[in-house]
Amino acid sequence: MSLPERQTDIGPPHYEKFLPPVIKKNYGKWAHHEVLSGGTMVHVAESGDKLYTVRVASPRILSTDTIREICEMAEKYSDGYLRFTTRNNVEFLLSDQSKMAPLLAELKDKKYSVGGIGPRISNIVHTQGWVHCHSACTDASGIVKSVMDELHDYFTTKTLPNKVRLAVACCVNMCGAVHCSDIAVVAIHRKVPVIDHETVGKMCEIPTTVSSCPTSAIRPNPKTKSITINEEKCMYCGNCFTVCPPIEIHNPQQDGVAIVVGGKVGSLRTDPKFSKLAIPYIENEPPRWPKVVAAIKNILDVYAANAKKHERVGEWIERVGWEDFFKLTGIPFTFQHIDDFTFMRDTLRNSAAFKY
Amino acid sequence: MGGKYKTPMLDELEKGPWPSFVTEIKKAAKRTEMADDELGQVEKSYVTKRGYWKHGGIVGVLGYGGGVIGRYSSLPNEFPGIAHFHTVRLNQPSGFFYTAEALKMIMDIWDKYGSGLTNMHGSTGDLVLLGTTTENLEVLFAEYSSRGWDLGGSGSAMRTPSCCVGQARCEWACIDTMAICNEVTQYYQDQLHRPSFPYKFKIKVAGCACDCVAAIARADLSIIGTWKDNIRIDQAEVKKYADGGMNIQAEIVEMCPTACMSYDGKTLKVNDAQCSRCMHCIAKMTKALKQGKVKGASILVGSKAPIVVGSLLSWVVVPFMELEAPFDNLKDLADKMIEWWDDNAKPRERIGELIEVKGMRPFLEAIEMPPVPQQVKYPRKDPFFFWSESDFN
Amino acid sequence: MEQTEIQEKIFAYMQQMKGKKKLKEKDIIKKIMEESGDDKDTVKKALRAMIDVGKVMYSYGGGSSSVEIPSEEYLKEKGLI
Numbered sequence: 001m002s003l004p005e006r007q008t009d010i011g012p013p014h015y016e017k018f019l020p021p022v023i024k025k026n027y028g029k030w031a032h033h034e035v036l037s038g039g040t041m042v043h044v045a046e047s048g049d050k051l052y053t054v055r056v057a058s059p060r061i062l063s064t065d066t067i068r069e070i071c072e073m074a075e076k077y078s079d080g081y082l083r084f085t086t087r088n089n090v091e092f093l094l095s096d097q098s099k100m101a102p103l104l105a106e107l108k109d110k111k112y113s114v115g116g117i118g119p120r121i122s123n124i125v126h127t128q129g130w131v132h133c134h135s136a137c138t139d140a141s142g143i144v145k146s147v148m149d150e151l152h153d154y155f156t157t158k159t160l161p162n163k164v165r166l167a168v169a170c171c172v173n174m175c176g177a178v179h180c181s182d183i184a185v186v187a188i189h190r191k192v193p194v195i196d197h198e199t200v201g202k203m204c205e206i207p208t209t210v211s212s213c214p215t216s217a218i219r220p221n222p223k224t225k226s227i228t229i230n231e232e233k234c235m236y237c238g239n240c241f242t243v244c245p246p247i248e249i250h251n252p253q254q255d256g257v258a259i260v261v262g263g264k265v266g267s268l269r270t271d272p273k274f275s276k277l278a279i280p281y282i283e284n285e286p287p288r289w290p291k292v293v294a295a296i297k298n299i300l301d302v303y304a305a306n307a308k309k310h311e312r313v314g315e316w317i318e319r320v321g322w323e324d325f326f327k328l329t330g331i332p333f334t335f336q337h338i339d340d341f342t343f344m345r346d347t348l349r350n351s352a353a354f355k356y
Numbered sequence: 357m358g359g360k361y362k363t364p365m366l367d368e369l370e371k372g373p374w375p376s377f378v379t380e381i382k383k384a385a386k387r388t389e390m391a392d393d394e395l396g397q398v399e400k401s402y403v404t405k406r407g408y409w410k411h412g413g414i415v416g417v418l419g420y421g422g423g424v425i426g427r428y429s430s431l432p433n434e435f436p437g438i439a440h441f442h443t444v445r446l447n448q449p450s451g452f453f454y455t456a457e458a459l460k461m462i463m464d465i466w467d468k469y470g471s472g473l474t475n476m477h478g479s480t481g482d483l484v485l486l487g488t489t490t491e492n493l494e495v496l497f498a499e500y501s502s503r504g505w506d507l508g509g510s511g512s513a514m515r516t517p518s519c520c521v522g523q524a525r526c527e528w529a530c531i532d533t534m535a536i537c538n539e540v541t542q543y544y545q546d547q548l549h550r551p552s553f554p555y556k557f558k559i560k561v562a563g564c565a566c567d568c569v570a571a572i573a574r575a576d577l578s579i580i581g582t583w584k585d586n587i588r589i590d591q592a593e594v595k596k597y598a599d600g601g602m603n604i605q606a607e608i609v610e611m612c613p614t615a616c617m618s619y620d621g622k623t624l625k626v627n628d629a630q631c632s633r634c635m636h637c638i639a640k641m642t643k644a645l646k647q648g649k650v651k652g653a654s655i656l657v658g659s660k661a662p663i664v665v666g667s668l669l670s671w672v673v674v675p676f677m678e679l680e681a682p683f684d685n686l687k688d689l690a691d692k693m694i695e696w697w698d699d700n701a702k703p704r705e706r707i708g709e710l711i712e713v714k715g716m717r718p719f720l721e722a723i724e725m726p727p728v729p730q731q732v733k734y735p736r737k738d739p740f741f742f743w744s745e746s747d748f749n
Numbered sequence: 750m751e752q753t754e755i756q757e758k759i760f761a762y763m764q765q766m767k768g769k770k771k772l773k774e775k776d777i778i779k780k781i782m783e784e785s786g787d788d789k790d791t792v793k794k795a796l797r798a799m800i801d802v803g804k805v806m807y808s809y810g811g812g813s814s815s816v817e818i819p820s821e822e823y824l825k826e827k828g829l830i
Contacts, residue, residue, distance in 0.1 A: 003495060004502035008419060009545035011447060013504045015534050018453035019524060028523035028532065032642045043525050051525060059375045061486070063383040063391075064463040064472045071456035071463075080456035084476050086520065086569050093525075113373060127479065130401035131377070131394070132427065132443070132486055134409040139401065141377040142369055149372030174661035175479040180573040180669070205770060208703070208811065214664045239663050243704075243811040245410070252405040265573040267565040267580070269613055269636040272572045272669050286402040287368040310611055310640070342666040412810035414819055419800055421807025421814055511807070511814035512773070550800070551807055551814035552774040703773065704813050 020081040022051050022095040038157045039114030040100065052094040054103055057113040057123055057148075057155060060088040061131065061141060069110070077103040087123040087165075089116050115156035119163050122155070124148060125176040126168040134245075135238060136170035137255040138187035138284050143168050146288040147185075147296055154300075161307040161316070164300065165264070172237055180263035182313040183299055184275050185292060187284075189236040191254045192229055196246040201225035204244035212243045215341075235341065256283045259295055261325075262314030273314045276322075278329070280336035295331075302328045323355050358386040361396035365403060384472030390487050391471045393437030397429060408435075415442055415490055417497040421551040423447075423507025424493055440489040441471070444496060445482035445508035447541065447548075450534035451521050452477065465499045480558060481518030482508035506545075512703075513551035514544045519561035520568040527642060528635065529563025530581030530651040531679045536561045539683050540690065547694075554701035557694065564647075565635040571656075571670070576707045577690055578656040578670040579679075585648030586628040587637075593644035594624045608637050652678040655686075657693065657719075658708025668708040673720065675730040689723060696722035717742070750785045755795040756804075758784055763805060763818050771808075771815040804829045 016024070026045035033043040036052075043051045056070075070090055074082040077099040078092045085091060094100055107114055116122040124147065127133065129140035147166065154160060167181040171188075178184040200209070201224065209227055210218045217233035218240060227247075229240075241249040259282070263275030278299065282291045299313075306328060307316035317325045326333050339347045366378045381398070384391035401407055408430045415426035425443040432439035446462070462483070466472065471487030478484040488496065497507065508516035517540050520526070522533030540559055547553065560571035563581040571578035598604055604624065609617045616630035617637060624644070626637075638645045655677060656670035679686055696719060697707045711719050720727060750758075758781050766772055774796065781792045799805045800816070804824065808817040824830040 003498040006417075006494075006498040007501040007506075009549060010501060010504065010506045011542045011545055012449050012506060012538070013458070015450040015453050015524075015538060018449055018455050018458065023524050028529075030523070030525060030527040032527055043527070053525075057375055058476060059377040059380060060475050061377040061380050062474050062476050063380040064467050064474065065383045066380060067459060067463050067474065067476070071460050074456045082454055082456065082459075083521070084452040084454075086452075086481075086518070088476060090476075111373075113375065125479070128475075130407040131381075131398055132409065132441070133407060134411045134427075136407045136409075139398070142402070145369050145372070145374055145376055145378075148374035152373045155374075172662050174663075174667075179661060179667040180570065204811070208771075211702075212664070212704075212812075237663060239812075242663075250406055255405070265570040266567040267572065267634060268567075268639060269611065269634050272567070274667060274669070284405050286405065287365040310607060310636075412808070414806050414808040414817055416807060418803050421800075421809075421816075426809065511809045513814065550774070550797070551809075555813060698775075 018081070018083075020051075020079060020093050020095060022049050023093070025049065026051075035118045037114075037117075038120055038155070039117055040104075041117055042097075050095070050097065052097055052100050053117075054092040054094065054100065054107070054114060055085070055116050056090045056092070056107060057116065058084075058088055058090050059141065059145065060123075060126065073103065073106060076106075085116075085123075087116070087125055089123050113152065113155060119159045119161065120154050120156075121148075121151050121160070121164050121166060124166040124168055125178075125181070127170045127175045129170040133170060135173060135242065136187065137189060137250060138170050138185075138257050139286060140168045140170045142287055143185055143257070143289050143292055146290075146293050150293050150297055151300070160300075160304050162310050162312050164303070164313060166296070173242070178260070179274055180265045180272060181275050182261065182263065183296055184260050184263070185257045185296075186260060187255065187257045188281070189238055189249050189251060189255050190281065191236065191251045192231045192234045193236075193238075193241060193247045193249040195226060195229070196248065197221075197224045197226035199246035200227060200244060203246055209240055209244045209247070212239045214239065252284075256281050257289075257292060258282075259292070259299070261299060262317045264312050264314055269310075270312075270315055270318075275314075277337050278325075278331055280334055299329055299331075321355050358382070358392050360392050361399055363395060363399040366395065366399050381473065387467070388470075388472050389437035390441065391437075391473055393429075393435040394441065394471065394473070394487065397431065397435045397438060400431075400434075409441075415493070417493050417507070420507060420549045422509045422511055422513045422549045425510050427487075438487065441487040442490065442493065444470070444485040444488060444493070445478060445510060445516065446485065446500060447506050447508040447516050448477055448481050448483045448518070450519055450537040450541075451524055452481075453524070461503065462500070462505065465496065469496045469499070480508070480515050482516050507549065509548040509556075511551035512553050512555050513549070513557070514547040514553065515556050515558045516548065517541050517544075517559040517561070518569055520563050522561075522563045526563055528566065528581075528638065528647070530583050530647060531561070531563055531579070531653050532681070533561040533563045533569075533579075533581070535681055536579065536679060536683055536686065539681065540687065543687050553694070553698060555704045555706055557697075557707065559690070565633060566639065573659055573669055574661075575659060575670065576657065577693065578659060579686070580654045580656065582633050582652065582654050582676065583648040584650040584652070584676060587626045587631065587648060588646040589624055589626065590644050590646075591623055594641065595622075597641050597644055602641075608640060611636055652676050655689065658706070658711055660706045660708055664704075665709070668712075670708070671711075671716075672731050673723065673725055675728060692723045693719075715742075750787055750791075752791075752795045752798065755781060755785055755787060755792060756799055759792075759796055759799065760804070760818070763816070767818060771811065771813075772817075773813075773815055777816060802829065803827055
């Protein structure tokens with residue numbers, strides 16, 4: 001069988017091919033929108049036309065079977081038009097309101113979770129984990145599933161002071177906006193890498209490996225034609241492993257996750273913020289990471305009970321102060337919380353006015 | 357097929373209301389040995405608490421260096437189905453819009469040549485096809501490209517640009533994010549498919565300060581829609597919000613970060629000269645408040661994740677520029693940024709890191725932007741600074 | 750210089766550096782510009798023509814992309830050497 005003729009550099013198909021007629025007609029002319037329920041909303045155009053959106057959770061890893069099933073529902077209820085969100089939800093785009101109820105019924109019947117709109121928890125942005133990544137030191141999908149099972153009501157119905165954006169990164173490379181999330185999990189190493197000197201000598205460029213270290217802990221070792229690591233300087237970032245895989249950073253018994261809080265990506269109301277360290281280490285406990293789930297639930301509950309309406313997690317913490325955050329959540333404050341990397345001078349307190 | 361492995365750990369993750377990735381892998385495992393062996397290897401990872409993947413190498417489609425990421429099981433004898441398990445990135449349409457027909461076509465081809473597993477979508481934005489063999493790559497590429505679908509970026513290259521839903525569905529989009537995204541994607545096809553940069557370069561386009569695509573957190577070049585003139589207020593709609601129970605004083609006026617609003621119980625006023633265009637009031641009262649009509653974008657540069665010396669958020673470099681198709685001013689600006697970066701960066705150095713090393717001045721001079729107060733939170737505090745000859749004229 | 754001559758120089762340089770340093774596209778272009786006296790675009794075009802037929806290929810490892818010579822079996826099979 002001969003192959004069809006390949007084309008190069010054509011780029012993605014133009015999006016116009018995939019827009020429902022109601023969007024084509026009202027493109028750039030939307031007037032306002034209204035959230036109808038945890039997972040449905042209506043956008044109203046200046047022309048009066050309406051577009052109904054039904055948002056559904058996905059685990060991001062989808063089989064072709066499930067995608068076909070979603071497509072079939074789109075054909076039945078939204079003239080075949082659908083989109084995905086930046087947080088990996090599926091959205092059915094309906095121009096006919098009367099089709100919304102039967103779509104919701106079929107989704108319920110097939111056990112899809114409808115939600116993620118408004119002051120709630122949307123899908124968790126996450127990385128590949130053990131499913132598909134060489135540098136993962138936890139499994140992102142397993143943590144996401146365990147956390148979202150626990151917080152499911154906050155996706156579908158229950159509301160919070162504002163939206164809460166969660167993320168999970170399976171190592172510090174952070175292929176997701178973990179560094180700017182309301183509450184996020186990032187997997188970390190805690191032990192100096194173990195070096196396979198023979199392979200390092202054969203496989204790796206020594207100067208590149210030396211310069212990959214952000215704390216200058218790596219020196220060339222001419223004797224072994226490999227490198228040595230100054231254990232006192234190593235902060236276990238794993239960048240040396242990335243440029244030179246025989247420098248083994250993984251340590252299954254000591255690797256685990258940290259929890260960071262208070263970040264946001266948008267400039268809405270307050271500046272974008274980095275997430276900051278709340279809990280430096282929780283061990284990996286597959287399959288359901290109960291301590292991680294409990295820690296996130298605790299932070300979320302304290303936020304929900306204490307934040308003002310419209311305050312994001314980071315805005316609430318900045319208003320009450322980090323000393324209050326640790327008091328209210330009961331999270332112990334440790335040496336790991338005090339920055340001794342790049343931002344120490346910006347993060348230590350100068351003022352003599354603070355709370356107990 | 358399927359069911360080769362007992363997976364008591366993963367089976368636990370099929371319980372509960374949230375959709376299960378394990379169920380998805382099991383569905384594919386009924387049809388492909390790849391997905392079945394994937395299931396077996398992930399179960400093993402759950403027992404031993406470690407991953408078993410290697411990546412990299414010469415793997416891709418002829419002529420391209422991007423769009424395919426080589427992935428191999430480090431236990432090929434135990435899990436032969438995933439000895440090769442490469443990722444293929446298909447460049448998503450702007451805004452992640454699809455028709456069922458197009459998606460089903462993509463799935464039909466993937467079922468023929470791959471594991472049956474996908475990510476909808478990857479972190480950068482591509483439609484990710486998870487797991488195929490080296491020998492199937494050219495076939496896949498011919499099948500997809502002949503139907504109008506191309507690969508996305510990977511490696512030290514322009515990465516697949518992405519954007520928020522923009523004017524397709526959102527009343528707050530100050531710029532046509534999907535058109536911009538599509539246009540720059542087409543413009544940078546060569547740099548996207550043939551890695552010739554010092555490191556990755558990401559572009560994200562958000563229609564307003566809400567930044568639903570995390571452009572300021574996650575893109576080397578962050579494009580954020582904004583406006584310049586006065587907020588338009590419909591007082592009749594303001595009254596409806598008040599009548600509907602909104603505490604306008606507490607929720608809007610007192611939460612305005614620049615304290616530029618007032619409300620006397622009847623009329624809502626904005627001191628537009630003091631407004632920072634943060635979107636809070638507009639987002640909360642979308643029927644009553646509209647942005648001005650002079651719209652464009654703020655351009656920020658430099659964000660990245662923590663590796664190597666800590667994460668960065670993008671910095672404002674051009675406070676306002678008008679963006680109309682075909683967006684030549686944006687392309688010209690991006691070209692200048694990339695050229696300066698490409699000329700000066702070490703391997704694996706992102707543009708934000710290079711600006712930190714070289715200083716903002718040479719960067720601004722390279723993109724021909726003057727210094728303006730909008731670029732800083734506050735000016736320099738210590739009295740050490742450079743003077744160059746041009747400052748004495 | 751003729752394109753084929755430039756390409757021979759590129760291939761020879763890449764063989765010489767094999768196993769010593771991962772070469773980025775830019776490293777190769779810079780080196781050959783010095784050797785041949787041709788401009789950047791000419792050298793880049795010659796290199797890209799080699800990449801298009803698979804005589805040399807993009808590779809990824811150690812966190813970044815480079816250009817490499819594929820295996821001898823591959824080059825023989827495709828009639829490229």
